[in-house]
Amino acid sequence: MLSNNNAERERHASRLKALYNLRSALVHNGNRGIDWTSANAAQQYAEALFYVALDRATLTGEHHSFSKELAKASYGLVWPLAP
Numbered sequence: 001m002l003s004n005n006n007a008e009r010e011r012h013a014s015r016l017k018a019l020y021n022l023r024s025a026l027v028h029n030g031n032r033g034i035d036w037t038s039a040n041a042a043q044q045y046a047e048a049l050f051y052v053a054l055d056r057a058t059l060t061g062e063h064h065s066f067s068k069e070l071a072k073a074s075y076g077l078v079w080p081l082a083p
Contacts, residue, residue: 001052
């Protein structure tokens with residue numbers, strides 16, 4: 001959702017995966033070794049995705065259609081898809 005450039009998508013996906021792993025360590029293992037930088041990065045991603053969805057997503061559509069479009073875009077297609 002944040003970019004149609006595949007190299008940027010890969011960078012975002014890698015960073016989000018690392019942040020999710022930190023979240024999982026906290027939630028499932030009680031590991032409190034999360035720094036403010038990582039917490040702030042997760043918050044910034046959440047807010048950026050929220051604003052992109054509000055700006056570009058068709059909010060009148062069904063959730064499963066939105067999810068299918070995002071899944072296709074995960075393999076390199078442009079998002080949002082042209083009408």
